[in-house]
Amino acid sequence: MRRLIFAFTTGLMLITAPATFAQTVGYADAIKILAASCGKDIESYCKSATLANNGITQCLEKNQSKLSAKCNADRLVVISLIQARLAAQAEAPKLCQRDAAQYCKGVKAGAGHVLRCLLKAQPSVSEKCNTAIDLAGYR
Amino acid sequence: MNKLLLAGLSAAFLAVSASGLTAQTKLSRNEIINSLQGAQQKVDLTADELQQAALENIQKYPGANAPNTLPLADKLASLRQFNVEITFDFDSARIRPESFETVGLIADALHTPYLQGQTFFIVGHTDAKGAREYNLELSLKRAQAVREALVTTFRVPGEYLFAVGLGEEQLRDPANPDAAVNRRVQLINLGYR
Numbered sequence: 001m002r003r004l005i006f007a008f009t010t011g012l013m014l015i016t017a018p019a020t021f022a023q024t025v026g027y028a029d030a031i032k033i034l035a036a037s038c039g040k041d042i043e044s045y046c047k048s049a050t051l052a053n054n055g056i057t058q059c060l061e062k063n064q065s066k067l068s069a070k071c072n073a074d075r076l077v078v079i080s081l082i083q084a085r086l087a088a089q090a091e092a093p094k095l096c097q098r099d100a101a102q103y104c105k106g107v108k109a110g111a112g113h114v115l116r117c118l119l120k121a122q123p124s125v126s127e128k129c130n131t132a133i134d135l136a137g138y139r
Numbered sequence: 140m141n142k143l144l145l146a147g148l149s150a151a152f153l154a155v156s157a158s159g160l161t162a163q164t165k166l167s168r169n170e171i172i173n174s175l176q177g178a179q180q181k182v183d184l185t186a187d188e189l190q191q192a193a194l195e196n197i198q199k200y201p202g203a204n205a206p207n208t209l210p211l212a213d214k215l216a217s218l219r220q221f222n223v224e225i226t227f228d229f230d231s232a233r234i235r236p237e238s239f240e241t242v243g244l245i246a247d248a249l250h251t252p253y254l255q256g257q258t259f260f261i262v263g264h265t266d267a268k269g270a271r272e273y274n275l276e277l278s279l280k281r282a283q284a285v286r287e288a289l290v291t292t293f294r295v296p297g298e299y300l301f302a303v304g305l306g307e308e309q310l311r312d313p314a315n316p317d318a319a320v321n322r323r324v325q326l327i328n329l330g331y332r
Binding site for chain 2: 026027028029030031032034035038039042043048050051052053054056057082085086089093110111112114115137138
């Protein structure tokens with residue numbers, strides 16, 4: 001329950017706070033909120049909708065007038081949480097490019113070798129890159 | 140009829156680790172990563188070929204249960220892989236909300252640099268209850284549903300994910316063909332292509 005509240009406030013932060021202070025959560029933790037807050041509504045109004053093709057998201061939006069208040073609030077939080085994590089993961093390689101060149105010279109790209117190197121070099125790695133790794137959920 | 144309906148029940152709640160132990164502990168992203176990473180060999184096998192092999196196994200060796208394992212079984216067994224249980228609606232490919240988190244964990248794992256850029260098969264399996272052709276079809280639809288969820292809701296790049304349904308053609312526990320352990324979604328790492 002505490003986690004749920006935490007995740008919820010995180011979602012609010014993402015909307016209201018500048019990006020540099022944002023936190024992100026993983027995809028499993030995000031979608032777990034949807035199952036917890038909207039599980040009942042999904043079984044009532046979206047019995048044939050699936051996670052595929054964003055079916056659940058679209059069905060909940062279509063039926064928003066019937067949903068519980070909690071589900072209506074959290075369904076938007078979940079979308080923003082997933083987007084935030086996607087954005088953070090797209091940004092991380094860019095924000096760590098310089099550190100990778102400096103501390104992981106000669107490390108073969110692919111299969112997470114560069115990330116492993118950056119994690120090992122954490123004390124030397126720039127704050128910018130370390131934060132990017134945190135936000136991407138890569139630690 | 141009853142038998143056919145039971146085949147739809149390819150659902151259970153236990154997460155099973157790749158080592159074959161029944162895991163009572165909660166499934167984690169890192170557990171999935173550790174089991175899938177480190178693909179070494181280059182594998183010359185497409186999802187279509189594997190799907191075709193399962194169909195031919197039924198056509199060549201008809202009967203209530205598969206008399207032998209797939210010719211490709213040994214090849215598959217040598218690859219980095221992980222088994223998860225995902226709950227679907229009865230007789231349907233609709234993932235139930237209680238399994239959203241498990242699909243999210245797969246997304247968490249596939250979105251890490253450890254696994255990015257590698258090709259994966261998402262393979263659906265049923266137990267041996269019901270007709271083999273029916274099970275093949277249902278397991279393919281379920282594997283496709285998991286793939287679609289990963290690609291759309293969680294935006295895992297689709298070019299690396301291929302759905303295959305093996306029905307009851309590759310049981311995990313052939314000595315107990317109706318056991319729950321046979322109902323699973325298997326992720327197999329085919330490496331960089």
